[in-house]
Amino acid sequence: MKSTGTLPFTSEPIQTDALVIGAGPVGLFQVFELGLQGITAHVVDALPYLGGQCIELYADKPIYDIPALPVCTGRELIARLEQQIRPFKPAFHLDQEVCELRRRDGGGFDVETSRGLRFQTQTVFLAAGVGAFTPRVLKVDGFEQFVGKQVFYREPDGKDVAGKDILVLGEGDDALRLALTLARTNGDGKAKSVTLMHRRDQFKASAGLIEQMREACDDGRMRFQVGQIIGCSAVEGQLKSVSIIDDLAHKSELPVSWVVALLGLSPRLGPIAGWGLDLDRKQVKVSTADFCTSEPGLYAVGDINTYDGKKKLIVCGFHEATLAAFAAAAYIRPDEIVHLQYTTASPKLHQLLGVSPLGN
Amino acid sequence: MKSTGTLPFTSEPIQTDALVIGAGPVGLFQVFELGLQGITAHVVDALPYLGGQCIELYADKPIYDIPALPVCTGRELIARLEQQIRPFKPAFHLDQEVCELRRRDGGGFDVETSRGLRFQTQTVFLAAGVGAFTPRVLKVDGFEQFVGKQVFYREPDGKDVAGKDILVLGEGDDALRLALTLARTNGDGKAKSVTLMHRRDQFKASAGLIEQMREACDDGRMRFQVGQIIGCSAVEGQLKSVSIIDDLAHKSELPVSWVVALLGLSPRLGPIAGWGLDLDRKQVKVSTADFCTSEPGLYAVGDINTYDGKKKLIVCGFHEATLAAFAAAAYIRPDEIVHLQYTTASPKLHQLLGVSPLGN
Numbered sequence: 001m002k003s004t005g006t007l008p009f010t011s012e013p014i015q016t017d018a019l020v021i022g023a024g025p026v027g028l029f030q031v032f033e034l035g036l037q038g039i040t041a042h043v044v045d046a047l048p049y050l051g052g053q054c055i056e057l058y059a060d061k062p063i064y065d066i067p068a069l070p071v072c073t074g075r076e077l078i079a080r081l082e083q084q085i086r087p088f089k090p091a092f093h094l095d096q097e098v099c100e101l102r103r104r105d106g107g108g109f110d111v112e113t114s115r116g117l118r119f120q121t122q123t124v125f126l127a128a129g130v131g132a133f134t135p136r137v138l139k140v141d142g143f144e145q146f147v148g149k150q151v152f153y154r155e156p157d158g159k160d161v162a163g164k165d166i167l168v169l170g171e172g173d174d175a176l177r178l179a180l181t182l183a184r185t186n187g188d189g190k191a192k193s194v195t196l197m198h199r200r201d202q203f204k205a206s207a208g209l210i211e212q213m214r215e216a217c218d219d220g221r222m223r224f225q226v227g228q229i230i231g232c233s234a235v236e237g238q239l240k241s242v243s244i245i246d247d248l249a250h251k252s253e254l255p256v257s258w259v260v261a262l263l264g265l266s267p268r269l270g271p272i273a274g275w276g277l278d279l280d281r282k283q284v285k286v287s288t289a290d291f292c293t294s295e296p297g298l299y300a301v302g303d304i305n306t307y308d309g310k311k312k313l314i315v316c317g318f319h320e321a322t323l324a325a326f327a328a329a330a331y332i333r334p335d336e337i338v339h340l341q342y343t344t345a346s347p348k349l350h351q352l353l354g355v356s357p358l359g360n
Numbered sequence: 361m362k363s364t365g366t367l368p369f370t371s372e373p374i375q376t377d378a379l380v381i382g383a384g385p386v387g388l389f390q391v392f393e394l395g396l397q398g399i400t401a402h403v404v405d406a407l408p409y410l411g412g413q414c415i416e417l418y419a420d421k422p423i424y425d426i427p428a429l430p431v432c433t434g435r436e437l438i439a440r441l442e443q444q445i446r447p448f449k450p451a452f453h454l455d456q457e458v459c460e461l462r463r464r465d466g467g468g469f470d471v472e473t474s475r476g477l478r479f480q481t482q483t484v485f486l487a488a489g490v491g492a493f494t495p496r497v498l499k500v501d502g503f504e505q506f507v508g509k510q511v512f513y514r515e516p517d518g519k520d521v522a523g524k525d526i527l528v529l530g531e532g533d534d535a536l537r538l539a540l541t542l543a544r545t546n547g548d549g550k551a552k553s554v555t556l557m558h559r560r561d562q563f564k565a566s567a568g569l570i571e572q573m574r575e576a577c578d579d580g581r582m583r584f585q586v587g588q589i590i591g592c593s594a595v596e597g598q599l600k601s602v603s604i605i606d607d608l609a610h611k612s613e614l615p616v617s618w619v620v621a622l623l624g625l626s627p628r629l630g631p632i633a634g635w636g637l638d639l640d641r642k643q644v645k646v647s648t649a650d651f652c653t654s655e656p657g658l659y660a661v662g663d664i665n666t667y668d669g670k671k672k673l674i675v676c677g678f679h680e681a682t683l684a685a686f687a688a689a690a691y692i693r694p695d696e697i698v699h700l701q702y703t704t705a706s707p708k709l710h711q712l713l714g715v716s717p718l719g720n
Binding site: 025029032033036058061062063064065066067068069070071072074077080081083084287288289290307308309311312313315316318319320322323326327340343344345349353355 | 385389392396418421422424425427428429430431432437440441444649650667668669672673675676678679680682683686687700703704705709713715
């Protein structure tokens with residue numbers, strides 16, 4: 001595994017037996033299976049909420065192939081898993097990516113997130129699905145230097161918009177809602193101009209928001225522009241304007257103080273790709289006996305892993321998380337024999353689950 | 361695979377792509393996963409009802425480790441799976457064991473059940489759990505020759521009890537209920553005597569039945585005897601009496617016309633052990649890529665299989681059934697590419713499931 005240098009001091013690292021990266025259905029069930037082994041987990045996810053792809057891609061769509069759940073939405077599946085893992089009181093650390101992971105000299109791993117949170121953990125479970133869901137970014141020459149200053153990929157909350165020419169990119173609820181909010185600002189805090197831009201005059205946003213946006217354009221509070229950014233101009237290190245091209249291939253220049261691009265989220269493997277694990281086409285190779293990667297103590301479960309016969313199905317991830325938990329228990333407590341016990345009959349598991357033997 | 365000779369002619373064999381042996385949770389989910397592949401299955405089980413161990417061992421006990429079902433009883437789990445597989449209209453053939461299985465010359469398998477039902481099937485899925493649940497039998501020298509004539513391991517319904525000395529063995533609801541029913545018979549059809557025997561004066565039966573049994577003993581309609589059978593005497597090929605030993609080691613002789621032993625069910629691997637499959641301590645060895653046994657087209661899923669890392673958990677069986685279904689689809693239709701499709705989005709799967717894209 002690649003060493004990525006000394007971690008910067010932020011705060012005392014959190015000590016834990018298990019760190020789960022990814023709070024999708026498989027990451028959540030990983031917490032459950034670890035809980036049955038008496039192991040409490042910390043969970044990190046790039047999204048600000050639980051559920052991963054289930055919430056990001058099909059929150060309200062029906063899923064039919066979860067065993068013994070003839071139909072449930074992504075949201076329902078996550079709610080059920082949240083309920084199931086409650087007895088094990090996992091600690092969630094959301095809205096942050098794991099950006100560093102390296103093996104400790106004394107065993108286990110040092111992990112750090114994009115928010116500077118640090119962990120010292122015995123085991124790591126990569127349940128990161130197709131990767132971290134992060135905002136889609138614009139590919140415009142010279143744009144990168146302005147990110148976080150004049151170019152934003154999230155709503156720039158708490159920043160002063162007064163007197164600014166603001167260009168909002170996007171076609172979803174979040175883009176239209178932001179443009180309307182900016183267009184509504186009155187008095188001293190008012191933006192100088194608000195432009196919504198999308199490559200065509202069609203939107204994924206809800207009908208109500210589209211209607212409000214049209215009204216705001218008719219009122220002159222904002223305007224809508226069909227087009228895409230193809231370049232930018234800066235003066236003394238400040239972004240001044242963007243070059244745009246519309247659907248008829250006409251080019252024009254638009255003065256901007258800020259560009260806020262809300263183009264949706266896209267998954268990316270992110271720093272995992274640089275951890276030196278055995279990969280096969282961006283998937284992490286694992287053993288089917290324990291779902292361990294090429295690094296002892298580091299497991300990969302769900303859509304992120306690969307092995308002979310692999311199918312990217314939630315039902316398979318549940319199995320993988322189960323065997324990984326058994327393997328991790330043996331890894332963390334090498335002197336104990338890990339017995340298979342059944343939740344129906346085991347007093348030890350009943351105690352961990354906080355239930356009486358009669359299920360109350 | 362061992363050839364077991366020519367099958368006796370019984371009726372036209374049932375032609376099918378898939379035969380699932382075992383109607384426990386994994387066998388039922390196997391039907392579901394085959395259904396998603398467009399393959400309709402026939403299912404055989406030794407028990408007269410669906411559910412296998414879930415119903416036989418923990419019908420009313422809570423299970424906590426089915427993913428996204430924080431708690432459910434064995435019975436509830438089976439009911440949910442029954443509902444889930446309904447769109448695929450499986451044909452169930454219950455209360456019979458598969459007693460013959462052999463490879464056909466032209467491909468696929470010939471299968472025959474203990475009731476003489478025959479199948480010609482392309483693929484077979486062993487989802488037989490710990491084996492077929494069959495009645496526990498008595499180990500008494502010389503007893504075997506009377507089984508089905510004077511010794512019964514199931515309630516001998518429809519048989520004339522008039523004038524017979526009947527010994528019922530057991531401690532469960534079924535044993536006490538049968539003894540009480542026989543003791544209640546009046547008039548011409550009356551048994552000569554009814555004795556309930558168990559090795560101690562304690563029962564697993566419900567309190568109400570125990571009370572009724574005590575009353576019937578007090579009334580002289582039946583009697584209860586503490587003891588176990590240690591031998592038997594026959595005259596001219598007819599069972600006449602059994603030797604018993606009680607809890608104080610006293611021996612005595614009890615005249616009997618019939619012995620009905622209701623000692624519960626116990627699983628046994630049965631004829632599977634003789635099919636020539638690669639076994640490891642009575643478990644069927646499989647590949648983790650497709651859960652195929654050493655015989656192409658013959659898959660083993662759930663508690664009956666073994667592989668490196670195997671855990672006998674329902675959640676693992678669900679995964680195994682999923683990969684086995686993919687493998688079987690490729691085996692049955694070698695010229696087609698089996699694509700992974702998602703039930704959330706695939707119109708083909710929606711059609712198979714009989715749902716509209718909006719989940720109605």
